[in-house]
Amino acid sequence: MKKVFYRGRFIFIPLAVAAFLSLISFVVMQLWNNLLPDIxxxxxxxxxxxxGIFVLCKILFGFGKGGRPGWGGGAPWxxxxxxxxxxxxxxxxxxxFRAKMRDRMCHWEGHGPGFGKFGRQWDDYKTEKEEEKKDQ
Incomplete structure (x- = not known):
């Protein structure tokens, strides 16, 4: 049973990708043809x-996985x-390290959601236990 699934996925995955790409291309075509000529x-x-437009947009703008906005994004690992x-x-x-990062970010502290006193701080990686030890 497992070997059948193994072989089947080499056929199923490319077909699923082609079907998804075709569906997205059809949606892009319909949206373009129904909206943009009039606008x-x-x-x-x-x-x-x-x-081609869809693939070009994916190449230019990335395949994006979403994630949290601001400085805290990126892969969890x-x-x-x-x-x-x-x-x-x-x-x-x-x-x-902080000085080097400040230099790389052109001293952008306080500009945007991931910087400054309202955003993430570099030393927020400390655990609650470490903070409690400091307070004592």
Whole structure:
């Protein structure tokens, strides 16, 4: 039973991808042809042109996985790895890292959702236990 599924997925996955791409291309074509000629006075497009537009947009704008807005985005495994590295740094190394990141971000503290006093801080990786020890 398992071998049948193994073989079947090599056929099913490409067919599913082709069906999904075709459906998205059809939707792009319909939206373009029903909206843009009246709004922007452009010509209509074919199915293949719609597929090309969709693929081009994916290449240019990325395939996006979503995620949290602001500075805290990214893959969870990358965030955990960064937390571990930051935790293992000495206070001098942490300050050096913060200075380097401030320099890379052109001193953008306070500009946008991920920066400054309202956004994430570099030392927010400390656990509650570490904070409680400090308070005592």
């Amino acid at each position: 922007l006075h452009v010509g209509t497009i074919t199915f293949w042109q719609a597929m 990358m965030r955990k790895r960064m937390e571990q590295r930051f935790k293992n740094m000495s206070p001098e190394e942490q300050e050096k």
